[in-house]
Amino acid sequence: MSRKTRAFYFFVFLVSISLLGYLVIKVQTANTSQLDAIVRANLLKVSTSNSADTYYLKNNAATGFEYELASAFARHLGVDIEFSLRQNLQQLSTDLKNRDSHISIAGRAIITDNTPYQRRSASYTKQQSVVVYRVTQGIKAPTELADVVGRKLLVSANSLQNQQLEIEKLNYPQLNWSLAQTQTTYDMLQQVLDKDIDIAVISAIEFQSIGPYFPGLKVAFELHQPQSIHWLLANKPDNSLIDAVNSFLSDKQTVELIKTLEQKYYQNSNPLNTFDTMAFKRDFQQRLPKLEAFFKLASQETGIDWLLLAAIAYQESHWNEKAVPPTGVKGIMMLTKAAAKEVKVTDRIDPQQSIIGGAKYLIIVKNKIPKRIQDPDRTYLALAGYNTGFGHLEDARILAKRAGLNPDLWEDVSKTLPLLTKEKYFTTVKHGYARGYEPVNYVKNIKRYLQILKWEKQQQLLKAQSSNDSDSSQLPAKEQTNRAEEPDTTPPSTL
Incomplete structure (x- = not known):
């Protein structure tokens, strides 16, 4: 056999071995579930927004209801967690479509799930929408949507409340409202208090948390029945991750954690009079x-x-x-x-x-x-x-x-x-x-004043964070990945 022939056969042998190795890796990868891939990579990727409901920085440390809940899930899996901050609900949804995150969390905001690339987890809490107005002497409080037709309404864009009003418009064609594209719930309530708008439609739990700090604002009536809150995941044939999420959310310890977090983040009360x-x-x-x-x-x-x-x-x-x-x-x-x-x-x-x-x-x-x-x-x-x-x-x-x-x-x-x-x-x-x-x-x-001071400073921090460069969609590298720590469940009113 000539030298050229031997070289040819050796080349064919190398190519065959390489192809076989590639096929073996391909088969192994195809058989690796999404959950197994997360565990092997030791990293859970979560997209969320910068808000008091989801994720924000306090004393240079991350906190927030959804931050703590997602971090608990990462601990449950035994992996690190990476948070990416997005500007709006559309970006959160796009992350799932592009496989840039394993889970997208919008918090009390609702993303419609009529898309082929996302699916909802089991519900872990519910949200009630409420109509908030400014108490004015001599003016009767609205008791139904018919009473707010012709008045200036404000609703968060891409929110559950906006979806609900779209449905109600079929019954009240003259009902119109403005969309808050960038304003926080705090900003919306401030506009009602300042008489810039007449009505804000927000979630009941947000008003329970923030409303007491706006003397003169009250809930007029509830809008629709309470709606379920979910996490969003990529729509894959592989059910390993969503099964793990649903199992975690329904676990008895998680249910207790959610109750504790809701008390910590939402059950504030203003101890002062108007x-x-x-x-x-x-x-x-x-x-x-x-x-x-x-x-x-x-x-x-x-x-x-x-x-x-x-x-x-x-x-x-x-x-x-x-x-x-x-x-x-x-x-x-x-x-x-x-x-x-x-x-x-x-x-x-x-x-x-x-x-x-x-x-x-x-x-x-x-x-x-x-x-x-x-x-x-x-x-x-x-x-x-x-x-x-x-x-x-x-x-x-x-x-x-x-x-x-x-x-x-x-x-x-x-x-x-x-x-x-x-x-x-x-x-x-x-x-x-x-x-x-x-x-x-x-x-x-002093305990009361400290509680309000912390809350006011938190609102300042949230506004400062939201005014940062909107192109900066991810956290600094050193803050992206961290082993999730045990949540701080200290009530906000303690010293």
Whole structure:
């Protein structure tokens, strides 16, 4: 056999081996389910939007109802998760069509599923649409759609509410509305409050979360029956992924997680009345920006959350640096002369000195509390001591112990502090009479202001994120992939 012939046969042999290897890989790939591919790649790809309902950044960390739920699913699979942020529902749907994501999550927004390339998961919660109006003296509240014909309505584009109104238009041909292409639900409600529009149609759970911060707005009536909420997946003959999703969503632990997340993200309530809310909004916009740097500086020096310091200051002075009540205290943090001297504040009216001094004084009080007591009770007790004096706080803790209550729990001590107003009790403790109901209300109010501050700052953050470059559709590389962590289920009203 000539050299050329041997070379030819060797070439044919190599080609055959390569072709055989290719066919083997092809067969193996064809037999690999979508779920197996995700597990092998150790990566679940999820597309979602940047909103309070789905995904947003808080203190440079990702959070949101759908973020936590999807992250729990990734942990269930034992894989990392990659979030890609999209600008609208169409982009989320396109990701599935182009196989750029395994799951697209629109949250409370609904994508119609009459396309050949996407399918819905099992329902994991429901959404009720509501018609929201501004209460106006002398004008009767609408009770049905016929009452809003001819009025200015606003609805989110590509939303469930828009779909429902399209159906209702068959019965009410004169019914017209505008579409909010970029505005958030917060923006829509603000427009109703500002009288730019008459009616907003949104989800009930969003109004439950955001509505209390808009005094004067109410639900007029519900629109249609509650609609199911789903995740969207690519429509493939392979059912491995959707079966895994449906199994996860119906699992007892997931059902409990969803309840916890709904309580965390949606069951907010505004603890203030209408007048207080309006005053707080005004002061938040006009006074806080001038003081924010001082609160953050005090936070750096003491380790206390600057928002907590801001909440304390609002309770003390409504962020009025010139506040001088007749009780002898002064400034943003309402320091007494003795307290100011203890933390080396020379000018109580100076906002920087007052804020940093108040933070240092709170640390002094907190350090007196037994180290065995953990937060949030430690912080609550420190706030009460800051307000009424550490001696009276200790007296209340003694009364709690005598009554068989726990002197280390704020909930129990808050019951005995008011007893210091009664001779029967204050004559039995070292420091005597105190207006013990005041520190209880003091802590309660600070918790309320802190809750609203966090919410307002979250809205600012969401607006800032949504105004970023719209072409930046994915997260920075270092944030794209991460092992999903356990969700933080701390209620938003805690310190």
